[in-house]
Amino acid sequence: MIQVKNLRKEFGSKVAVDDVSFKVEKGEVLGFLGPNGAGKSTTMRMVTGYFRPTAGSVTLGGIDMIDEPERAKQILGYLPENAPLYSDMTVVSFLGFCAEMRGIYGAAKLKAIDRVLDLCFLDRVRNQSVDTLSKGYRHRTCFAQSIIHDPEVLILDEPTDGLDPNQKHEVRGMIKRMGQNKAIIFSTHILEEVDAACSRAMIIDRGKVVADGTPEQLRKLVPGCNSLDEVFRSITRGDTAKKGE
Amino acid sequence: MNKRDFENTLTVFKREFLAYFNSPVLYVIVIIFLLASQGFTFFFSRILDSDDVSLATRFFVWHPWIYTVLAPAVGMRLWSEEHRLGTIELLMTMPVSPWQAILGKFFAAAVVWAIALTLTAPIVLTVFYLGNPDAGPIVSGYVASYLYAMACLAVTSAISALTRSQVVCFIISVAFCLVIALIGDPGITQAVVNAVPSGWEFVVRFISYFSFMDHFFEMTKGIFVLRDVLYFLSVIIVALLVTDLGLRSKRA
Numbered sequence: 001m002i003q004v005k006n007l008r009k010e011f012g013s014k015v016a017v018d019d020v021s022f023k024v025e026k027g028e029v030l031g032f033l034g035p036n037g038a039g040k041s042t043t044m045r046m047v048t049g050y051f052r053p054t055a056g057s058v059t060l061g062g063i064d065m066i067d068e069p070e071r072a073k074q075i076l077g078y079l080p081e082n083a084p085l086y087s088d089m090t091v092v093s094f095l096g097f098c099a100e101m102r103g104i105y106g107a108a109k110l111k112a113i114d115r116v117l118d119l120c121f122l123d124r125v126r127n128q129s130v131d132t133l134s135k136g137y138r139h140r141t142c143f144a145q146s147i148i149h150d151p152e153v154l155i156l157d158e159p160t161d162g163l164d165p166n167q168k169h170e171v172r173g174m175i176k177r178m179g180q181n182k183a184i185i186f187s188t189h190i191l192e193e194v195d196a197a198c199s200r201a202m203i204i205d206r207g208k209v210v211a212d213g214t215p216e217q218l219r220k221l222v223p224g225c226n227s228l229d230e231v232f233r234s235i236t237r238g239d240t241a242k243k244g245e
Numbered sequence: 246m247n248k249r250d251f252e253n254t255l256t257v258f259k260r261e262f263l264a265y266f267n268s269p270v271l272y273v274i275v276i277i278f279l280l281a282s283q284g285f286t287f288f289f290s291r292i293l294d295s296d297d298v299s300l301a302t303r304f305f306v307w308h309p310w311i312y313t314v315l316a317p318a319v320g321m322r323l324w325s326e327e328h329r330l331g332t333i334e335l336l337m338t339m340p341v342s343p344w345q346a347i348l349g350k351f352f353a354a355a356v357v358w359a360i361a362l363t364l365t366a367p368i369v370l371t372v373f374y375l376g377n378p379d380a381g382p383i384v385s386g387y388v389a390s391y392l393y394a395m396a397c398l399a400v401t402s403a404i405s406a407l408t409r410s411q412v413v414c415f416i417i418s419v420a421f422c423l424v425i426a427l428i429g430d431p432g433i434t435q436a437v438v439n440a441v442p443s444g445w446e447f448v449v450r451f452i453s454y455f456s457f458m459d460h461f462f463e464m465t466k467g468i469f470v471l472r473d474v475l476y477f478l479s480v481i482i483v484a485l486l487v488t489d490l491g492l493r494s495k496r497a
């Protein structure tokens with residue numbers, strides 16, 4: 001469903017993403033892990049067609065993102081980092097706008113809005129201005145936008161960021177449920193989420209894929225480590241790591 | 246343009262248009278525009294003391310200066326706000342081409358300005374009540390005025406594509422609109438000609454040829470020349486092309 005080949009992104013002389021390739025099939029939830037600045041968001045922005053790759057290709061459902069961006073974006077739902085919203089709109093009018101941009105009008109639009117309001121627990125704030133929403137609600141409104149057209153491909157950049165523990169639990173459950181008939185990529189810093197929601201996880205560091213497998217496989221990757229946390233720390237070299245460690 | 250392209254443009258247009266009316270900024274701008282355009286006409290040009298009921302030298306003559314400040318105020322939010330909120334990332338990952346978004350937004354601002362300009366109608370009724378003006382120059386004056394505003398708006402759209410700050414966009418756009426208005430002023434052109442070495446005069450004349458002003462005043466005199474209309478349309482098209490380039494460069 002999602003196929004990424006030899007993806008590379010340079011900003012000036014800095015290489016943000018270096019030769020990343022992977023595939024995500026329908027029914028898979030891929031957890032995207034890595035320290036800050038590893039290239040997670042940049043990779044996702046290229047997969048969603050927001051950034052143009054320096055080299056490499058992205059195809060969604062067999063449609064090339066660079067050659068036919070409008071067609072490829074039709075089957076894509078995307079939750080950007082920090083959940084941006086048009087602050088002058090209400091929740092319902094924002095979702096209505098997003099539905100129309102996806103070609104959903106009239107009765108189908110109202111139905112789609114009701115469906116996502118229900119799925120994302122937004123019914124209580126449906127007519128509230130986006131400006132006045134708390135962070136959790138803002139996040140869920142943007143999440144609702146990403147699934148309003150029931151896309152086959154879903155890309156979520158830190159979907160649980162800023163949520164309270166109950167909401168986190170709910171969103172993880174939702175990702176897992178939706179993962180049964182979609183191809184999903186989501187990025188996170190929280191390693192427990194990998195076990196809670198992912199069928200596969202990938203760790204990237206300094207623009208390169210350093211590990212790819214089921215959570216079980218990742219755990220066994222480094223001898224002597226028995227938690228994801230330890231594996232993560234031993235194979236990524238964060239800014240906080242001491243020299244020579 | 247097929248049906249889907251049109252629908253996308255319309256959706257972007259509707260959102261942007263409603264956003265204007267949801268914000269107090271627009272009301273302030275329209276009120277200032279009406280106060281300025283009518284105030285200048287009555288108090289500075291003293292239209293009532295004259296026995297001239299043509300609008301060209303007493304009403305339209307002020308418009309370029311008003312637009313220099315107010316068109317950037319209307320246009321500054323077009324793309325800067327998308328960059329600031331981060332919604333550009335949503336918009337550009339939806340199945341819409343950059344051009345549909347650029348046109349949808351530009352048309353929203355264009356219709357807003359058409360409304361503001363329509364609200365100046367009382368001045369037309371006034372001159373028709375007081376005298377017997379020629380309708381032709383008034384029509385071509387309005388077309389000139391509107392095209393001038395659209396050119397300033399398109400320039401602002403291009404600059405807003407490059408910055409996330411509405412203030413930066415506003416200041417650069419005002420400066421740009423001011424310079425392009427001033428280079429056509431005969432007094433200023435002459436002053437520059439006097440200042441540069443003698444061989445350079447043709448360069449100054451050539452640059453001043455690109456000013457909005459000549460084209461604008463030709464039209465307000467009632468000389469509805471295709472050349473001037475095409476001039477403004479090409480400024481608008483070039484500025485929108487630059488908007489597209491600007492948005493691309495931000496995503497590259």
